[in-house]
Amino acid sequence: MQDVDWDEDDPFEDQREQVESPMRRLLFEYGRPYWFTVTVGLISSVLARALDLLPALLLAVAIDAIFGEAVFEEQVPLVVLPEAWLPATQEGQFWFVAIAIASSFVLGALFHWLRNWGFNAFSQEIQHDVRTATYDKMQRLDMEFFASKQTGEMMSVLSNDVNQLERFLNEGMNSATRLIVMVVGIGFLLFWLNPQLALISLAPVPLIAVFTYIFVKKIQPKYAAVRSSVGKVNSRLENNLGGIGVIKSSNTEGYESERVDDVSRNYYDTNWEAIWLRIRFFPGLQLISGIGFVLTFAVGGYWVFTGTAPGPFTGTLQTGTFVAFILFTQQLVWPMAQFGQVINMYQRAEASSERIFGLMDETGRIERDEGADDLEVSDGRVEYEHVSFAYEDDYADADREESSAQERTRSRDVSDDERIIDDISFEVDGGETIALVGPTGAGKSTVLKLLLRLYDVNEGAIRVDGQDIREVSLPSLRQSMGYVGQESFLFYGTVEENITYGSFDADREEIVAAAKAAEAHEFIQNLPAGYDTMVGERGVKLSGGQRQRVAIARAVLKDPDILVLDEATSDVDTETEMLIQRSIDDLTEDRTTFAIAHRLSTIKDADQILVLEGGEIVERGTHDQLLENGGLYSHLWGVQAGEIEELPQEFIERAQRRTARTEAGDDDD
Template sequence: MSPDTDDDPFEDQKERVDNPMRRLFSEYGRENTFQFVVGVLASIAARVLDLLPPVILGLAIDAIIRQEKSFAAGFPVLPEAWIAPFVPPGRSGQFVLAVGIIVFSFTAGAVFHWLRNWGWNSYAQQIQHAIRTDTYDRMQLLNMDFFADKQTGEMMSILSNDVNRLERFLNDGMNSFFRLSVMVLAIAVVLISYNWQLAMVALLPVPLIALFTWKFVDIIQPKYADVRSSVGKLNSRLENNLGGIQVIKTFNAESHESDRVDDVSMDYFDANWDAINTRIKFFPALRILAGIGFSLTFVVGGLWVINGQGPGPFTGTLEIGEFVTFILLTQQFVWPLAQFGQIINMYQRAHASSARIFGLMDEPARLAEQPDAPDLTVSEGRVEYDDVTFGYGDGETIVEDISFEVGGGETLALVGPTGAGKSTILKLLMRMYDTDEGSVSIDGQNVRDVTLSSLRESIAYVSQETFLFYGTVRDNITYGTFDADDEDVIAAAKAAEAHDFISNLPDGYDTKVGERGVKLSGGQRQRVSIARAILKDPDILVLDEATSDVDTETEMLIQRSLDSLTADRTTFSIAHRLSTIKDADQIVVLEDGRIVEFGTHDDLLGDNGLYAHLWGVQAGETDQLPDEFVERAARRQAEIDAGDD
């Protein structure tokens, strides 16, 4: 089983990425070359200095205490002629030199250990920050249907878990790789330079450890894949439940949701414990192999020193100090080999995470913008839909052959049953999606030919699904118009009939609204959202059920303010309460994604068609409705799903 599990919601994106780790280092590592070089060089220096104390200890035993060899001749690898000029005569002088070297190794080693940690941590943190911000920036450019297919928890997993996993590899993994590589190679060189025969004994477990580590990685990877899949499901369940906590409470479903969380949490527990159980068996087994290597070295070396000659096929001499150095270094040698398994594991997890990250970065945006696209220039505010057809990419057409024109400063209302395509039509105006056929233009400029920023700067949108950001009331009103002063904020709030209730809040405009505005009522949130649109002072105003969450009295007050706001700007309004749009200059009536009626309120009532029947429903005249209308309404209701209308 591959670590790239079939449950991964970003599997399609990952498959498009070639050599994600090479891309990681080439695109992001190159910008932090200095920290990388500091980390590598400091790792080498720190490890070499760490090896000096056991080498000096063995040398002191043989050259100073037992006086069986020259102090200068005892340094591994380095020629005696290089060392001799720096060695003082006499045992006391050499002892002071040995102590000085040991003290220097610990002191300088501490400095290089600090430099090593600074280099790798800085390297990892810089890349982590750059990747997270770049990934988020790319997410903001993706079209809305991409987000419709992904849960919030899954998207958060990319920005949090995957980016953090890269940081752990770049810091801990890379740090450990160079540290252990230097240690293993340096110790091997020292041991071979002292006594190549005994070194072969010490190195004997290496192939077994390598084989054992490879097998461990092969076994543990599918288990880690199960862990990642289960934690993703757990996060999605928790995110979903916390977002719907009010529904859970009002429907007394706490115990039901507790059971569901318990189920996904137990799945995570089982998967994680399976991986842990495998891992905690691996390291004791490695200790056994390491112990075998140490024991063999101790037995062979001990007999060699006791008998004064090598046991069995071993030849030559082995000094006591050399034997002590062998024992000390063998302990430091075998265990780092076992840790390479963890590094390989971290690398493979980072590989999977980088593939997900770069796969998301490479996700093609359906909303392409020409490099030389001009800014939108709004003069009159005239909007034209010309034979517009659109579907969400799953083969189903949502709106078809939509054509109408709205003059500058006019108000156009869109009405129709749920699922008729009203919100979709307005999202095409703002280029949340692009038309499949036909065009949408403002003052003769196709919205696909101008910059997205200038297009959306000219339009204010008030959605039926009011969203407030965590922060203060003022933060939410000024969102998108960040430089507005207090006077303008208050004026916008008054126009939205929000100033009075805001003034009565504990901290007025500085009151925290809570997560998604949970501290405010639905009507209050809607009025803050309307104030945000009023403050923007747009050329075109889009009201998508803007008064759906307010009571009748507040709706009347808001409608009075909106009448003033819409007097000199092009306005689109979606409303199920037909009384709020009866004074619109034009009304478009939609059914099943097509325009079935078009005209003023009085004209449409006179036609006695769909609009007149919808008006009759709201007027309570249900007994006078034709059977055909009732049957169509029942059929539509049965086909409604969770999508936008």
């Protein structure tokens, strides 16, 4: 088994490097529709934080004016209330302050609720939109993209990275607003109360700014590495859980535990580097913030205690003002210390948004023309005209930079050694059945995937009733075709849901008819809940043959114009295969059909048989004609019929050379 190099670079590194201003793009592209909720959140946050500052200020007023000798009117900031509204008696002033403090708490609670509603609604809406948009883009990418990325890595983007965005948009923006309001508000009040002492209290702010700048520069690349390592952990876990049956039957639990341990340790080491930097930064930031509190207490306390302005300071400092300074400075310590948390969340979100937008900006090899005409199938005639194909990893760099989408799609020069399919041409009349046979790796499945435009040709063209399949809309092309592959994938759900997948409006009568045609109705009736039986993840509760029959029933129900059968009966026994083949014969009677089969007996009645080897058509004709030719088909037939024991040495040597040349490819036939 080929081991994966888990020390390789971030699999989305190329995409991330192309993304510019990811956070700005996030807010403007996805945040714009939800301006109302974020505006409510921002305004409410400002008002809530401002009201949080009011009790300390009112306490200073009470100490100096009500319990001290200061003039009440001079201590109350006359911004909201006119002086005429202020009570004249000491008792009235006391109750005025008490009611004002109580009102600040009540209104503050209301605005805190609105703040939480606004930011949560904003972040959840964006999280939903980004996740669904990313998934929608991901599923529209070419199959070649999925061949180069592991499922766990893509799950990491859809789950972990999107969640990081939600955390910043909620907690991060909330904390950032609080930080700005508290620092600006407290700074303003401190200067309003005593500009000289305010300089002492706010002295650590420049040092905090420098300290934070250094932290940001060091932490950013570490978070990018953490996001990559999370994807690798997810990939390994998803891979192992999907192959748990192989692991158990191979008795390799210990081996796989070591591999999981390796990727988990890689994540631990990468994450610990970020944590180690973070846990040193936050206490240091809090210590610097605390210096302002200590200086305020020392200078202000000495000023009040002695009644003399220390050093270059002048004037007097009242007890209430000193208490307000202490309270405000203490409130300032936490927001300043939290500044690092905001930067921390921002850096995580930026690293995640780079991966998300890098994926969303991924350009597929298959060009999608949203305005293309729909495919119109009349006879079902299919033509392959000088078709060649190679996987994208084999292209020259110059080919990747072609500016013309049409040139990229229609012509890419590749060497003969790189081609998986090499200059194939054939025609299929409407209603005919054409079979593709040949050794493993000959390119049979790839030929049919090109018809479905799961990949696009490098050279040549494929036409259906004279229409180039690259010039029609993809949905109409794939809607006209029914595909049953080698691996009959079933979704988690019921048998009925899997049969109706793609034909969602079918009624029970049509479903049963399709199941009967696929020889599936009898075994479905014997399931615990019949058609409502849950099949489990990937259909694990059904046998391979049962899954194939459900997949065939799905294709039957779709009633396509063109049917593609890629080893559609490979997992059933001979008796069941004969029954299914009888149904398939009925199904293919009036429609164009492509069939791949290793069991040559299932395709001997095809109108035309193409024999592929090394990506080329080496023989073509009917079953009887190919037997008379005495070529590769004749030898394959003889081996399966038991007439000869093995293929001639020349065929074996050619197969070995072909395997050596294409072992890194993606062809699964």
